[in-house]
Amino acid sequence: MYKAVLLMMVAAQGAAGEVRPPAHQRSVEPVQANAEWPLNAGNDRGEHFSALDQIDTESVTGLGLFWSTDIPVADGISATPIVVDGAIYISGPYSIVFALDAATGKIRWRHDPEVKKAFADDPYLSWTARSNRGVAFLDGRVVVATADCRLVALDAVSGERAWTAQTCGPADGYSITDAPRVGEGKVFVGNAGSESAQRNRGYVSAYDIRDGRLLWRFYTVPAADPEQNDTPAMKMAASSWTGDAWQEFGGGGSAWNEMTYDPESGYLFFGTAGALPYLHRYRSPEGGDNLFLSSVLALDAGTGEYAWHYQTVPEDSWEYNATMNIVLADLDIGDRKRSVAMIAPKNGFFYVLDRLTGEFISARSYVKVNWASHINAETGRPVVDPEGEFWNRPTGSQNELWPNMWGSHSWNPMAYHPGLELAYIPAIDAPSVVTNLGGGDFEDRVTLVTEVDGKPHSPGKLIAWDPVAQRERWSVDHVLPFNGGVLATGGGLVFQGDATGAFTAYDAADGRRLWSVDTGSAINAAPITYSLDGRQYVVVPVGAGGGAQFVYPELHATATAHGPARLMAFALHGDQAMPQHSGIEKRLTNLEATASGEIIAQGKRLYAGNCSFCHGTNAVARADGSVPDLRYASNETHLAWNGIVIGGARRAQGMPGSEMRPEEAEAIRQYVLRRASEGAGADGSGSTVH
Numbered sequence: 001m002y003k004a005v006l007l008m009m010v011a012a013q014g015a016a017g018e019v020r021p022p023a024h025q026r027s028v029e030p031v032q033a034n035a036e037w038p039l040n041a042g043n044d045r046g047e048h049f050s051a052l053d054q055i056d057t058e059s060v061t062g063l064g065l066f067w068s069t070d071i072p073v074a075d076g077i078s079a080t081p082i083v084v085d086g087a088i089y090i091s092g093p094y095s096i097v098f099a100l101d102a103a104t105g106k107i108r109w110r111h112d113p114e115v116k117k118a119f120a121d122d123p124y125l126s127w128t129a130r131s132n133r134g135v136a137f138l139d140g141r142v143v144v145a146t147a148d149c150r151l152v153a154l155d156a157v158s159g160e161r162a163w164t165a166q167t168c169g170p171a172d173g174y175s176i177t178d179a180p181r182v183g184e185g186k187v188f189v190g191n192a193g194s195e196s197a198q199r200n201r202g203y204v205s206a207y208d209i210r211d212g213r214l215l216w217r218f219y220t221v222p223a224a225d226p227e228q229n230d231t232p233a234m235k236m237a238a239s240s241w242t243g244d245a246w247q248e249f250g251g252g253g254s255a256w257n258e259m260t261y262d263p264e265s266g267y268l269f270f271g272t273a274g275a276l277p278y279l280h281r282y283r284s285p286e287g288g289d290n291l292f293l294s295s296v297l298a299l300d301a302g303t304g305e306y307a308w309h310y311q312t313v314p315e316d317s318w319e320y321n322a323t324m325n326i327v328l329a330d331l332d333i334g335d336r337k338r339s340v341a342m343i344a345p346k347n348g349f350f351y352v353l354d355r356l357t358g359e360f361i362s363a364r365s366y367v368k369v370n371w372a373s374h375i376n377a378e379t380g381r382p383v384v385d386p387e388g389e390f391w392n393r394p395t396g397s398q399n400e401l402w403p404n405m406w407g408s409h410s411w412n413p414m415a416y417h418p419g420l421e422l423a424y425i426p427a428i429d430a431p432s433v434v435t436n437l438g439g440g441d442f443e444d445r446v447t448l449v450t451e452v453d454g455k456p457h458s459p460g461k462l463i464a465w466d467p468v469a470q471r472e473r474w475s476v477d478h479v480l481p482f483n484g485g486v487l488a489t490g491g492g493l494v495f496q497g498d499a500t501g502a503f504t505a506y507d508a509a510d511g512r513r514l515w516s517v518d519t520g521s522a523i524n525a526a527p528i529t530y531s532l533d534g535r536q537y538v539v540v541p542v543g544a545g546g547g548a549q550f551v552y553p554e555l556h557a558t559a560t561a562h563g564p565a566r567l568m569a570f571a572l573h574g575d576q577a578m579p580q581h582s583g584i585e586k587r588l589t590n591l592e593a594t595a596s597g598e599i600i601a602q603g604k605r606l607y608a609g610n611c612s613f614c615h616g617t618n619a620v621a622r623a624d625g626s627v628p629d630l631r632y633a634s635n636e637t638h639l640a641w642n643g644i645v646i647g648g649a650r651r652a653q654g655m656p657g658s659e660m661r662p663e664e665a666e667a668i669r670q671y672v673l674r675r676a677s678e679g680a681g682a683d684g685s686g687s688t689v690h
Contacts, residue, residue: 035052040082042528046326046327046328048485049415052536063574064574068569068576073096077090079545081528081539083530088539094130095115096110103532105567116653122171123651128192131545142159143180143187145167148170150167172200173193174191185210189205200252201252202220218233218305219234249277258326262328268298269328273319278442279391280316294345314381317389321407324414327341327343331467342416346408348366350465364470368429370385370401371385390434401433406428409426413426415486422467424508425465427462428459429459460498460499461477485524499522499524503519503527519563519578520579589634593671595666604671607672631672642666646658646662
C-alpha cells in the first residue's frame with residue numbers, strides 16, 4: 001500500500017561521541033599549502049573525492065562560514081566549481097562564467113557569452129539555457145559550452161575570449177547544458193537533444209585547446225544514410241535498428257552529462273541517453289537493441305575510435321539514460337584486482353564494468369525497481385519484469401513504475417571514497433504513475449511515496465554503496481527527491497546539500513550526521529574542497545538549479561524559500577554570520593476570471609500542451625526564476641496578452657509566438673486568472689507526457 005503524501009521527516013541524529021574541547025579551543029593542523037580542484041570531478045578518476053583531511057570527523061564541528069558571495073544570476077546553480085591557481089571558476093544559467101578569488105570569494109571577472117541573443121531565432125533554447133553544469137580548465141584557458149551550441153575558450157586571468165567553436169546546431173534541436181572535459185591537450189564535449197524530434201543524432205567531439213580546431217567526432221547512433229555507416233562501430237550499431245523511425249527522428253543517444261577521461265588507459269568514458277519515439281516497438285518495430293542508446297562507451301581519446309560499449313537497457317522504452325557520472329577504481333573482486341568503471345544510471349541498478357574491455361562484472365538495484373527483476377549475470381542483460389511494461393496496459397489504466405522516468409539518479413554527481421571503497425549516490429527513490437492515454441501516448445507523473453507496504457519510505461536518499469559486495473552500507477533519508485551532488489574527503493566525511501537548503505557533513509563510514517547548516521535555499525550542485533595557505537575550504541553552490549525545480553516547483557516551494565544563487569565557503573574557525581534572505585515579495589494579479597467553466601477547462605488543456613514546459617505545470621512556476629509565474633503577471637501583461645502569446649512580442653526574451661487562435665489564447669488567460677484566484681499556495685503536480 002502506498003501513500004502519495006509529502007511527509008516532512010527529520011533524520012535522526014547519530015549517537016554522541018566522546019567529550020572533547022570545543023572546536024575553537026583546538027589547534028588546526030595545517031594541510032598541503034595549495035591543493036586545487038582542477039576538474040569537475042576533482043580528479044581524473046571521476047571520484048568527486050579529495051584527500052584533504054584538516055576537516056575530519058572530529059574537527060568538523062568547528063566548521064563555520066568563512067565567506068559568502070552572491071552570484072548575480074536567476075534560476076540557481078547546477079555547476080560544480082573548479083579551483084586552479086587560487087581562483088574559482090563557475091558557470092551559471094545562460095552559460096555566464098564567473099572567476100572568484102578562492103581566499104575571499106571576491107568576483108574577479110564575469111563573462112557573458114550572450115546566449116539570449118539566440119532566443120529570437122530559437123525561443124525554446126530558453127529552457128536549456130537556464131542550466132549549465134560548469135566549465136573546464138586546461139593550459140591557462142577556461143572553457144564553457146553554451147546552450148546555443150558554442151564552445152568558448154577564455155583567458156583564465158582576464159576572462160577575455162581566446163576562441164569560439166560552433167560544435168552543434170540549435171536549429172537541429174541540439175543544445176548543451178554540461179561542462180566540457182579536458183585531457184591530452186583536447187576539449188571533449190557532447191550535447192543534448194535526444195527528445196527534440198528534429199532528426200537529432202547524438203555525438204561527442206574533441207577540439208584542440210590551443211585554437212578550437214575540431215580533431216575528431218564520434219556519433220553515438222548510426223546515420224540515416226547507410227553509406228555514412230562505414231566504421232565497424234557504426235555498422236554494428238546500424239544492424240541493431242529496424243524500421244525508419246530512427247531515421248526520421250535522428251536516433252538520439254545524446255551524451256549530455258559528465259564524462260571521465262582516464263590518462264592511464266587513454267580512454268574517454270561517457271554514457272548516452274534514449275531516443276524518440278520512447279517506446280521501442282515504435283522506434284524499432286522489428287526488434288533490435290538500438291545501439292548505442294542507454295549505453296556506457298569508451299573511446300580512444302586520441303583518435304575518437306570506438307573501444308567498447310555496454311548497454312544498460314537494450315530495447316529501452318523507459319528512457320532510462322546512462323548519462324550519469326562514471327567513476328574509475330581498482331577493486332579486489334573474486335581472486336584478482338580489477339580495473340573497473342562504475343555507474344549508477346537512471347534505471348536503478350549500480351553497475352561495475354571492466355574499464356579496459358567493457359566486460360560486465362556485476363549489477364544490483366540500489367533503490368526500489370520493478371521494471372526489471374535483476375541483471376542476468378551471464379549475459380549482463382536486464383530480465384524485464386512484466387509489471388514495468390506500462391505500454392501493455394489497457395487505455396486509461398495507471399501503472400506505478402519504479403524508478404520514475406526521471407530516474408533514480410540524475411546529473412547530480414555521486415562520489416567515491418577510494419580508502420573505504422564506498423560510492424555515495426544522491427538517489428531518487430520515487431515512482432512514476434504512468435497513465436495510458438491511448439494511441440501510443442502516455443503521461444508519467446512523479447509521485448512522492450512516503451509509505452511502502454506499511455513501512456515509512458523516503459523519496460530522496462543519500463546511499464553509501466559497496467561496489468564489491470553490491471549492497472547498501474548505510475543510507476540517509478531526505479524529505480524531497482531532488483537533492484545535491486556529493487563530495488567525499490580524506491577526513492572521513494561526505495558532504496551533501498539537499499532540497500530543503502541543509503548543507504550537511506556525514507561520517508563516510510557509517511552515515512552519522514556530524515554537522516549541518518541551513519543555507520536558506522535548495523541545493524542541487526555538488527560541493528568541492530581545496531586548500532590555500534594551509535587552510536582547507538569546503539565550498540558549496542547554493543540555489544536550486546538543474547531543471548527539476550522548473551517542472552516541479554511546488555516540491556521546492558513546500559520545503560524552503562528560494563534565496564539568491566550563492567557560493568558559500570566553510571572552514572575551521574569560520575566566523576561569518578550566515579546571510580539572510582527575506583524571500584521574494586510578489587503579488588498575485590488582482591484581475592478576476594470572467595469566462596465560463598467550460599472555457600477555463602479548455603484553457604487548462606491548452607496551457608498544459610503549450611505553456612507548462614516553461615511556465616510550470618498547473619501554472620505554478622518558480623517564483624524567483626527567469627521564466628515568470630503567470631499567476632503574478634501584471635495588468636499590462638494581460639492587456640498585451642495576444643501580442644505576446646500569438647504575435648511574439650517577447651520573442652527575444654525566449655517567449656515564442658504561436659499559431660493559436662485569439663479565443664484559444666484568451667482561454668489560457670482565463671485559466672491563469674482562475675489559478676491566481678486560487679492563491680499562491682495552490683498545488684500543481686508535475687508530469688511529463690511521452
